Amino acid sequence: MHSIAQPTTASATLPDQSIRMVLEAEIFQDPEGGPASLIATTDELACEPVTPTRLLHMVAEARAQLDAIERLANEYAATVAIPAFLSEFGFELEELDIAALTEDNPKLAAAFRGFAATMSDGTRLVVVPTGQSPTERLAAIRTLVLDQQARGQA
Numbered sequence: 001m002h003s004i005a006q007p008t009t010a011s012a013t014l015p016d017q018s019i020r021m022v023l024e025a026e027i028f029q030d031p032e033g034g035p036a037s038l039i040a041t042t043d044e045l046a047c048e049p050v051t052p053t054r055l056l057h058m059v060a061e062a063r064a065q066l067d068a069i070e071r072l073a074n075e076y077a078a079t080v081a082i083p084a085f086l087s088e089f090g091f092e093l094e095e096l097d098i099a100a101l102t103e104d105n106p107k108l109a110a111a112f113r114g115f116a117a118t119m120s121d122g123t124r125l126v127v128v129p130t131g132q133s134p135t136e137r138l139a140a141i142r143t144l145v146l147d148q149q150a151r152g153q154a
Contacts, residue, residue, distance in 0.1 A: 014079055017072055021065035025055055078134035082141060089145045091116070092123060095130045116144035118153060 024047075025040040040055050041047045042062075050058070086093055102109040113136070114128040126141050 014076065019065060019068045019072055021062055021069065023058055023062040025050075025058075074134040077138045081138050082134065085138070085141060085145070086126070089149070090124055091126045091141075091145060093141070094125055094127045096127050098129045113140040114144055116148050118148075124148075 022042055023040070024042075025038070028037045028039045030036065037049045038052060038055060039047045040050045040058055042058060082093070098109050098112055101112065112129055113132075114126060116124070116126045118124050126144055128137050128140055132140070
């Protein structure tokens with residue numbers, strides 16, 4: 001296990017970032033009995049007929065935008081939300097390499113999200129697996145800390 005240094009509030013500043021993604025698609029049936037059309041838009045205002053190939057290209061572009069949005073969520077979780085949550089509840093964060101657990105008990109390793117403990121010296125720890133995504137880590141930390149708080153241990 002090794003401790004994870006948490007940034008102070010001053011170093012937890014992130015630059016303003018904005019990522020927008022819109023993609024709407026529909027099959028439009030001509031009310032006057034004409035053939036159905038495949039319609040798509042990426043700007044909410046202008047719909048245009050597209051080919052299936054063009055729509056799949058738009059889907060690939062949207063997927064790239066969603067990946068960027070996911071990176072933004074992970075960056076915020078790691079830089080701002082996790083340190084603030086740990087500070088608020090007085091917990092330290094440790095990472096645990098679960099490689100041995102993976103070899104010995106792969107089902108347990110796959111399910112392991114973290115654990116919380118209070119050490120004999122009063123230090124309160126949240127231990128999470130190395131390599132866990134920041135958003136998954138935040139969810140695990142929140143669940144563990146709030147559970148300890150509900151049981152009167154935090």
